[in-house]
Amino acid sequence: AQSVTQPDIHITVSEGASLELRCNYSYGATPYLFWYVQSPGQGLQLLLKYFSGDTLVQGIKGFEAEFKRSQSSFNLRKPSVHWSDAAEYFCAVGATGGATNKLIFGTGTLLAVQP
Amino acid sequence: KAGVTQTPRYLIKTRGQQVTLSCSPISGHRSVSWYQQTPGQGLQFLFEYFSETQRNKGNFPGRFSGRQFSNSRSEMNVSTLELGDSALYLCASGSGSTDTQYFGPGTRLTVL
Numbered sequence: 001a002q003s004v005t006q007p008d009i010h011i012t013v014s015e016g017a018s019l020e021l022r023c024n025y026s027y028g029a030t031p032y033l034f035w036y037v038q039s040p041g042q043g044l045q046l047l048l049k050y051f052s053g054d055t056l057v058q059g060i061k062g063f064e065a066e067f068k069r070s071q072s073s074f075n076l077r078k079p080s081v082h083w084s085d086a087a088e089y090f091c092a093v094g095a096t097g098g099a100t101n102k103l104i105f106g107t108g109t110l111l112a113v114q115p
Numbered sequence: 116k117a118g119v120t121q122t123p124r125y126l127i128k129t130r131g132q133q134v135t136l137s138c139s140p141i142s143g144h145r146s147v148s149w150y151q152q153t154p155g156q157g158l159q160f161l162f163e164y165f166s167e168t169q170r171n172k173g174n175f176p177g178r179f180s181g182r183q184f185s186n187s188r189s190e191m192n193v194s195t196l197e198l199g200d201s202a203l204y205l206c207a208s209g210s211g212s213t214d215t216q217y218f219g220p221g222t223r224l225t226v227l
Contacts, residue, residue, distance in 0.1 A: 036218070043119075043205055044218040090158065094216075100171045101146050101209045101216055105158035 002027050004093050006106035013081050014114050021076040021109050023091030032094035033074040034103065035065055039087045047089075050074065061085070086113045116142055119208050119219035127225045133194040136222045140187050140208030147189040148216060149181060152203040161204075164189055193224075201226045 003026040013019055025031060032051050036044040048059025055067040065076045074091060088110045092103040120139045128134050140147050148171075149161040160173040164183035181191040187208075193200055203223050207216035 034215070041223075043220040044207075046215065046217065049215055099165070100163060101148055101165075101207075101214055102160050102163055102171050102173075103148075103150075103158075103207075103216060104160070105150075107157050 002031070002093055002095070002104045004091050004104055004106035006089075006091055006109050008109045009107070010110045010112070012112040012114060015083050016080050019076075019078045019081045019085070019111070021089050021091075021111070023074045023076065023106060024072050025074065025091075025093045026072065027093055030069065033065075033067060034092040034094065035059065035063070035074075035076050036090045036092060037087045038090065038108075044090065047076070081111075081113055083113045083115070086111055119206055119217055121204075121206050121219040121222050123222060124220065125223045125225075127227065128196050129227050130196055130198060132196050133192065134196060134224060135190055135192050136204055136206075136224070138189045138191075138206030138208075138219060140189070140206075141210075141217055144208035144210045144217075145187055146209040146211070146214065146216075147183055147187065148207045148209075149189070149191050150205045150207065151175075152205060152221070153201075158205070161191065196226045198226050200224065 005024045034049045035047040047063050048057050050067045088108045090108045091106040122137045146165045148163040152158050163171040167183045178194045183189045203221045205221045207218045209216050
């Protein structure tokens with residue numbers, strides 16, 4: 001069965017510091033992979049996605065993620081965090097090869113940014 | 116293009132009542148999915164519609180149902196509400212058969 005693990009429930013970084021949020025997935029084939037961000041009381045905003053091709057994908061707001069098949073990981077990175085990046089981040093996996101848009105989400109990582 | 120819209124944004128109901136939530140997808144999108152988000156269970160898939168047909172369903176009781184109209188708008192219904200149904204209900208739309216999902220702002224349901 002598909003699953004997504006985000007090992008870090010809560011992370012605090014200083015403004016201007018680099019950031020890496022971890023995501024590991026379990027899936028029988030190469031999945032579709034997504035990172036979403038959610039501000040309090042809001043819906044999910046797509047940061048970036050991986051379907052195929054280049055394993056380093058660029059997203060909005062200066063985020064990037066790297067797909068590593070050997071490690072079943074899709075970690076999210078940002079070189080310099082801004083206070084406005086404080087939010088909850090969700091990694092998700094989608095099925096390939098089938099007629100469905102169903103997503104399986106990780107439990108999320110809550111990011112706090114300190115001045 | 117306008118994004119995914121959900122109405123109402125907030126809803127308060129009492130146990131035993133029923134509720135209908137509405138979702139309008141991005142123009143041209145034919146796929147609509149629903150998710151329930153709670154602090155304890157996180158984001159859980161409810162069901163998915165594509166061209167008016169339900170093609171995938173999550174592990175929720177039959178009290179949760181949905182439908183999709185010919186204009187791709189979707190509604191979900193929860194009957195005989197329970198306290199545990201209090202959650203943020205998120206709708207997502209996609210353009211194709213297997214595609215990126217874009218989420219709406221959600222409907223916050225509180226059951227008293």
